[in-house]
Amino acid sequence: MKNFFLKSDFFYDSNNIEDYIQLILSDMINGLKTKGKKSGQQMFRTFKLPVQKNPINENVIVIDAGGTNFRSCLVSFNSEGKANISNLEKTSMPAIKTELSKKDFFAQIANNISRLKNKSNKIAFCFSYAMEILENGDGKVLSLAKEVKAPEVVGCCVGKELKKELYKQGWNKIEKIVLLNDTVAALNAAAIFDCEKKYESYLGFILGTGMNVAYVEKELAQIIVCETGKCNTIPQSKIDIGFDLTTATPKDYIFEKMCSGGYLPALILYALKKAFEVGLISQSELPSSNFSMTDANYILQENIESNISKIIDKFFERSAVLSACAVAATVIKAVGNFTPEKPIGILCNGTTFYKTYKTKERFENVLDNVLRKKRNINFELLQIENDIILGTAATVF
Numbered sequence: 001m002k003n004f005f006l007k008s009d010f011f012y013d014s015n016n017i018e019d020y021i022q023l024i025l026s027d028m029i030n031g032l033k034t035k036g037k038k039s040g041q042q043m044f045r046t047f048k049l050p051v052q053k054n055p056i057n058e059n060v061i062v063i064d065a066g067g068t069n070f071r072s073c074l075v076s077f078n079s080e081g082k083a084n085i086s087n088l089e090k091t092s093m094p095a096i097k098t099e100l101s102k103k104d105f106f107a108q109i110a111n112n113i114s115r116l117k118n119k120s121n122k123i124a125f126c127f128s129y130a131m132e133i134l135e136n137g138d139g140k141v142l143s144l145a146k147e148v149k150a151p152e153v154v155g156c157c158v159g160k161e162l163k164k165e166l167y168k169q170g171w172n173k174i175e176k177i178v179l180l181n182d183t184v185a186a187l188n189a190a191a192i193f194d195c196e197k198k199y200e201s202y203l204g205f206i207l208g209t210g211m212n213v214a215y216v217e218k219e220l221a222q223i224i225v226c227e228t229g230k231c232n233t234i235p236q237s238k239i240d241i242g243f244d245l246t247t248a249t250p251k252d253y254i255f256e257k258m259c260s261g262g263y264l265p266a267l268i269l270y271a272l273k274k275a276f277e278v279g280l281i282s283q284s285e286l287p288s289s290n291f292s293m294t295d296a297n298y299i300l301q302e303n304i305e306s307n308i309s310k311i312i313d314k315f316f317e318r319s320a321v322l323s324a325c326a327v328a329a330t331v332i333k334a335v336g337n338f339t340p341e342k343p344i345g346i347l348c349n350g351t352t353f354y355k356t357y358k359t360k361e362r363f364e365n366v367l368d369n370v371l372r373k374k375r376n377i378n379f380e381l382l383q384i385e386n387d388i389i390l391g392t393a394a395t396v397f
Contacts, residue, residue: 017325021370023233024329028226032217040232040254042142044225046133046184048395050191050202050216054081055397059120062393063113066128066182068093068209068262072113074120075393083390087116095150102152102161110165121175124396126388127158128182128210130227139179149248178396181225182206182349182388183214189384189391190347199345199380201334204391207323207359208350209262211255215334228326229256243270255326259319261352265291268315272308280307293356300357313357320359324366331371331379343378349387 024041031043055077064071073088094100094108129148131139138159144150159177166174186204194202204214210229217224232254236244240258243266244250247257257263269291275281285308287295296312303309331344353359364381371377384390 014321017321017366017370020234020322020325021329021332024228024231024326025332027231027233028329028333031226032220032224040230042130042227042230044131044133044181044227045220046180046214046223046225047135048184048223049221050223051188051391051394052191054083054192054390054394056081058397059122060393060396061113061116061120061123062126062389063109063123064126064128064182064185064388064392065093065109066126066209066388068096070094070109070112071389072116073389074116075124075389077393083393085386085389087119088389089115093148095144095148095153099149099151102150102156105150105153106161106165109162110169114169117170118172121173122396123159123162123174123177124392124394125158125162125177125179126182126185126392127179128206128212130230131158131179131181133179133225137176137178143249143252176396180392180395181212181214183212183225184223185388185391185395186347186349187214187216187223187391188395189387190345190382192390192394193382193384194345198342200340200342201344203327203330203334203344203346205323205327205346205348205353206350207260207319207348207353209260209352211260211323211326211350211352213326213330215330217334218336226326226330228330229253229260231255231326234258234322239267239271239274242274243267246270255322259323259326259352261293261350261356264315264319264352265293265296268296268312271311271315275307275311280311293352297355297357316357316359317362319352319356320362321366323353323359324363324370327363328367328370331367331377332375335377339376340378343380345382346379347382347384347387349383354383 027039027041031039031041058077060075062075069090070093071090074086076084129144130142138157140157141154183204187202190202201216206212213228214225300309
């Protein structure tokens with residue numbers, strides 16, 4: 001393999017991991033100081049601390065609008081606070097296939113939850129896009145990523161617009177609609193299930209279609225959503241710069257495009273075409289235009305020694321390492337200037353994290369080196385079934 005292609009076009013330097021952590025951390029600190037106005041990461045305040053326990057004898061409608069899928073259900077809490085999930089339905093996220101107006105976007109969301117009409121007067125809405133969380137619990141959309149095409153939605157308050165649409169469709173009075181990010185939902189799930197209080201603090205980490213981190217900022221006494229995918233301090237390669245110009249959001253979500261499953265297949269395909277141009281792979285090896293994460297994983301499992309496998313694996317490796325750098329920076333920001341006696345609970349969610357070749361293993365190895373061995377900060381990676389739904393549901397109370 002021609003080393004110049006790997007080194008000059010899309011590699012990270014394994015000797016610079018500490019530098020990457022510091023670049024991300026500096027961007028976080030700047031984002032907090034300027035409320036995100038002069039940083040890549042916008043560091044959104046939530047005005048909430050982690051939920052400590054489930055409510056009792058309550059029902060709530062839950063919406064989870066992620067990068068690819070749109071899920072909705074009813075969550076019922078019994079007299080002991082145990083949650084039951086019913087009427088769960090999954091469909092595709094609105095405005096993925098075609099561009100939608102603001103009216104059509106919220107109408108489609110309302111249609112998606114029509115079967116839950118009047119089953120509760122409370123709605124907990126996990127909206128996994130950049131939002132400014134307002135003190136009344138609503139969320140103002142600042143940008144859309146993951147190739148969602150609904151430009152009129154930017155600037156809207158999601159809860160307010162959805163409530164108007166639901167009333168048009170004959171819903172009874174809605175007491176409240178609370179907005180949150182999926183990282184906050186994941187963090188809350190970790191806190192709720194930590195009955196023995198074995199963790200010093202919690203992080204919510206998502207590596208799926210998109211990528212992001214949330215943590216508890218002690219100085220502000222609230223959860224902060226970092227919008228890690230928008231970090232722009234990590235140097236881009238020639239491949240990254242060229243690929244970025246082909247996306248719906250050029251020069252934005254730079255970090256997410258280097259790490260997340262929503263972009264990796266297209267990024268890898270772009271790189272493979274460049275590899276073909278310099279003679280690293282043959283025309284017959286070039287994947288089709290619908291190349292997916294499943295295809296990439298299959299190629300790696302078939303022949304790890306081929307040039308095409310080596311190129312794919314380097315992108316997967318970079319995704320794992322840079323994601324770990326982002327989480328390490330967030331842990332360091334969360335613990336401050338002391339070594340916690342108890343571990344940090346990191347709730348990890350996302351198909352890219354769990355189903356991509358060696359990602360979890362590589363991710364944990366980086367954290368072990370930079371947190372446990374170098375800084376004596378212990379941590380545990382957590383996985384909880386239905387974490388986003390349960391962490392979302394409890395937030396509304």
